[in-house]
Amino acid sequence: MDVRALVFDVFGTVVDWRSGVAREIARLLGERVDADALADAWRGRYLPSMDRVRRGELPWTSLDGLHRASLDELLGEFGAPETPEQVRDELVLAWHRLDAWPDSVEGLTLLKRHHVVASLSNGNVALLVNMAKHAGLPWDTVLSAELFGHYKPDAEVYDGAARLLGLRPEQVLMVAAHTDDLAAARSRGLRTAYVHRPLERGPDAPPPPPTDPDADLTVGSMTELAHRLTS
Structure with missing residues (x-):
């Protein structure tokens, strides 16, 4: 070649990705949620959220933006809807680390x-x-x-x-x-x-x-x- x-x-x-995201979820949310399960569910929104952009249902949105929208939905589903904005922002940065x-x-x-x-x-x-x-x-x-x-x-x-x-x-x-x-x-x-x-x-x-x-x-x-x- x-x-x-x-x-x-x-x-x-x-x-x-899985170990790193779960580690940050555990650090920031403690025992309120199952960190591994939330990491898996968050990754599970990865392709569907990008497909919405690819189909034209959403304008171009960075992966950080898609991750934040998915996280906001999942925190409610995982029983942590009260999570402050600052913590949500920090959770999105888990994917940077x-x-x-x-x-x-x-x-x-x-x-x-x-x-x-x-x-x-x-x-x-x-x-x-x-x-x-x-x-x-x-x-x-x-x-x-x-x-x-x-x-x-x-x-x-x-x-x-x-x-x-x-x-x-x-x-x-x-x-x-x-x-x-x-x-x-x-x-x-x-x-x-x-x-x-x-x-x-x-x-x-x-x-x-x-x-x-x-x-x-x-x-x-x-x-x-x-x-x-x-x-």
Whole structure:
């Protein structure tokens, strides 16, 4: 593969969203709610809220804005409707402070020796920049759905990433732990790599598929991906 740049899904692929969000819920709300259950329910609103933007039911809204609207609904459902505005704002910032999976920083550092490495996330730019600072993610640049006014899996996101990087689509490798993201990237001509993250949704959730047979590569870590691409 003549791959010049790698672009990465972030939530679940590079960072552990569930542990980080649940940790902040527990810190800010204490025992009033089940932190793991609220984190799962909040993530469960992720795709439906973006689909409302994609269908034109909502004007363009950043992921921070969508997260806040979902949170406001969920706090009532979880019996915490009295949660102050300041705490709600801080809860939304939990998504800015997620920890990397143990292999992510080392793997990205190895990969950027020979390739451009960039996010390609539905997270807004400020969220991704703050997350990179928190988790030590060594991006060469931050690419976000916000730059294109479209959420993945819209074609404009994948086309726009290749265009901004000045590369042909087949020179860009999309890396993700989600097969639907990879399928959308392939439909736009990008190469793809699947990262198996069995604990993304927690130890009790049904595990994701161990491989993506349609991807160019399937790996178990970012460090494995680096070794596969440089060996």
